[in-house]
Amino acid sequence: MDIFAIFTTRVTEALLADHPELGADLLSRVVVEPPRDSAHGDLSTNAAMVVAKPLGKNPREVAASLVERFKEDADVTSVDVAGPGFINFRLATPILHQVLRAIAEQKENFGKSNLGKGERVNVEYVSANPTGPMHVGHTRGAVFGDTLASLMAYSGYDVTREYYINDAGGQITILAQSTLLRYREALGEKIEIPPGLYPGDYLVPVGEALKAEFGNSLLSKPEHEVMPIVKDRVLSAMMELIRADLAQLNIHHDVFFSERTLHGQGGDIDTTLEWLRQEGMVYEGRLDAPKGKTPEDWEDREQTLFRAKDYGDDTDRALIKSDGNYTYFAADIAYHRNKYLRGFKHMVNVLGADHSGYVKRLQAAVKAVSHGEADIDVRICQLVRLLKNGEPFKMSKRSGDLVTLSDVVEEVGADATRFMLLFRRNDAAMDFDFALVKEQTRDNPVFYVQYAHARACSVFRKTQEEVPGLDTSAAALAVAEVELLTSAADLELIRLLAAWPRTVAAAAVAHEPHRIAFYVHDLAAAFHGFWAKGKDDASLRFVNAADPKLTLARLALVDAVRQVIRNGLGILSVSAPEELS
Template sequence: MTLFAEIHAAVLSALDALAAEGALPAGLDTAAVAVEPPRDPAHGDMATNAAMVLAKPAGMKPRDIAEALAGRLMADPRIAGAEVAGPGFLNLRLTPDAWRGVVAAILAAGDAYGRSGMGQGRRVNVEYVSANPTGPLHVGHTRGAVFGDALASLLAFTGHDVTREYYINDGGAQVEVLARSVYLRYLEAHGQTVAFEDGTYPGDYLIEVGEALAAEVGDAYVGQPEETWLAEIRDFATDRMMELIREDLAALGVKMDVFYSEKSLYGTGRIEAALDDLRGKGLIYEGVLEPPKGKTPEDWEPRSQTLFKSTGYGDDVDRPVMKSDGSWTYFAPDIAYHYDKISRGFDELIDIFGADHGGYVKRMKAAVAALSGNRVPLDINLMQLVKLRRGDQELKMSKRAGTFVTLRDVVDMVGPDVTRFVMLTRKNDAPLDFDVDKVREQSKDNPVFYVQYAHARIQSVLRRAAEAGHFPGGPEDLAAIADPSELALVARLAHWPRMVEGAAEAHEPHRIAFYLYDLASEFHALWNKGNADPSLRFLQEDDPAATRGKLALIRSVAIVISNGLGILGVTPAEKM
């Protein structure tokens, strides 16, 4: 149990005691009673809203409840002060021993500190990246890959059963364009001069694919009409592109559990089955949509289509699933794909989309709600754009891809750890400037360096201490943690478990990166104070017990940094 949970339990126990003695009515619902950090740290270490939420059902003034509760809590040896504020909030101050217990708990838990069973084994499918298999992943895909992977790790850390999934968009026209592009490179491999026209992909990454095709089939396709080679080259090219994408993801430290092919939905009855499910619920019908906004009657041709009644589940308009010519819309296989996820027994679905998919959110949520009978929630997170810079210059083109900066370009420039951390220094729905020069700086303004440096500094101290025969101590040595700056650092460590749960609940892994930066800042501040005040140094030559206590403190900091970086997929630095 964490310190916040312990104090929350103490508050509930005190309320029970007040009810038992008749100071409060019996049977009050305390579900809304919370213990949290106060908005202003000057007001105390923790605050409870107990008096505010219980006043009305108890028929009492909030301050009267708060004062009675304060009297009860002052009997708790962990509580140094209880002060009623405003209309009835209760601010609490904890004893140094209460904070020192956090250090002992971290050392005892180690890698498990901050883990929780909040998820209760709920099965969650996190789908991310899901780029068209037509080329290497670009810098925008990088952000989605990092966000999705960190979110999956965060959910696993909090007790969810997580499946990482990539949806291969290999069922649309873009893979036929890929096949034609590879055919041109195949002709090049046979010495012909070609021109990339009609939207074909000119990137150099297809040169090797064309050469590999030539090595496999010889000149069998040279001079042949498209219908004789399109299907075979499409499959060959898609497989090669997915090999490239897997390699790119591996370079970033991303490993998927499932690669799901869109093409597997066609001709197998899966799309029909999903739509039949909706039809059975009266949600599929033949109709004519109103003209889109901005269209005039002269340039709008009304036509009958097969529609999904998505307005019944919060969408703005009903959505076509079949065109008037009998072919599927892009939405139809996406419905079938999510129907498959629901059929696999997931309790929650999370999709990571690019910013250009914002118009898809309502219809996809409507489809999942309809298919699952509102049982399975779908959360869609949109990734805003990434601008890759080198100082004032924006980087827009890759030598290999020709038209964009690739994931591999970024990893090759700064490494996977830096790439992953920086991609999480902004909330996913905010644009991100990624300055490749800035992230190489060794300064406080470079968050990944600052956090890594804190861990490396601690490891250096622990190594030097071990060489001198000093090691982190146990609870009996923690009295040396007494200075306000040391206790403030412990208080930051105490926030870790509740912060993790909050980040997981909100699906916001960037909170982990923010927390680690704040924790590193407090550690570095304590380090700097030790340069001026010898009593704050971690190695006390004449006081082995104090040394053991201070080493226990910084060891607990290293554990939390390591646990946090582990969620982000970043390797903690041992030396710098």
């Protein structure tokens, strides 16, 4: 039950009743949302301001006409016009009580919707170079992308979670060279890791595995035979390590797409470039020098260029380097064309802070390869600063100078890691304080929310002690007399519960999973606040042995809070414990 969606339908129907000529595109801009100031009511709509100009009328005139229609609505106690033409509604108590019944009936499905209508969406996230274990710089994007995928699936989209394996290029050659040193070390040779190679101990087991499989036979083979063998083995080992790291945060991908499949004779880049030529999207020309400091790799030469400016980019982009190899962007175009040909018209890429310059070029690529049929949203996750008690925190690390995902999870746990990384917008830098996330206080957001769920569960245990024999089963709660809940505190909490479906839908459309973390934190705060009021006012206590009917009604409210918190934490892949030690 989504009160906001219900009233959006009623408002548009009222508009059409007076003005049947209004089109669907115009009406789609009508929104019903909470007013900025709750003192103005429960709902507010911009409907009059949306349609006034096309109708040639004053917004307040249109609003006044709508107000008259809603004066007869049984679910509305008052409706008035504010400001330039906003319409504010105050809801009748019975429709708020219906929210509790809807939660009791729908349970884990309360808030789910068919918003996405089964449309296919490809969410690509993490996509770290497979040159070692996941480090903390990857962790924020991993959690963000995984939660966004869950949020969109919850909202009715057909979501594919994809990892793009950067297994082509110079870094993989360096990885193989580093592994060969560990192989020689496993054979008894004393080695030193020169600058430019990967020094991490995580390659030691790969060297040992090569020794176990090949003995010392690789030493006598020419490099062109050895390198493919080593690359295959080390890439397999690194991806296994990365999958294990991600699993610690309950992150699992549906597709692991290898960049290497795009390269080579007849590969996707070859066919894509030929297709681009046929479509007139490629030409031979020169690029203007970049403004400001000229990069060291700048080449003033005639080259093969993609007409990226025609599709919204700031400049055209090179596709072939001077050595004849494809640029990274050529691979990007081929990869996203591959996504489009696989049936994805909606794509989301989650990238790190150092990729902000990629946004326009990727949008241009997708627009070009789909002839404008597909769209892509590139979400940038900003940096995370590690702190302890407000000071920079230097962790003891097992992987050279890297702070790994495993280091963070072992320090604070998966729940705290996920929740804290989501408790801020992805495009804002954030501080991750290890001391704070271990505190069991209201200042620790994840503890505060989990404690609200545990506290709600404790209410039911307390009920069995104070009102023994009272039936608190799901069936009993479903028929509780929630009409008894008429206090301001009761209704305030119900209003917040009623906002859950709209919060989910808005977060899914905006691709902003932090809204879910914010919402469950607000709900937890409201629930803790209600608990505190009960200490001072006996009429607001959840359990009242002298009034079993009111107790059962309050338990229905507590159960609704418990259920919605659990639904929210489920989207975040954070546990909802029934007790906290």
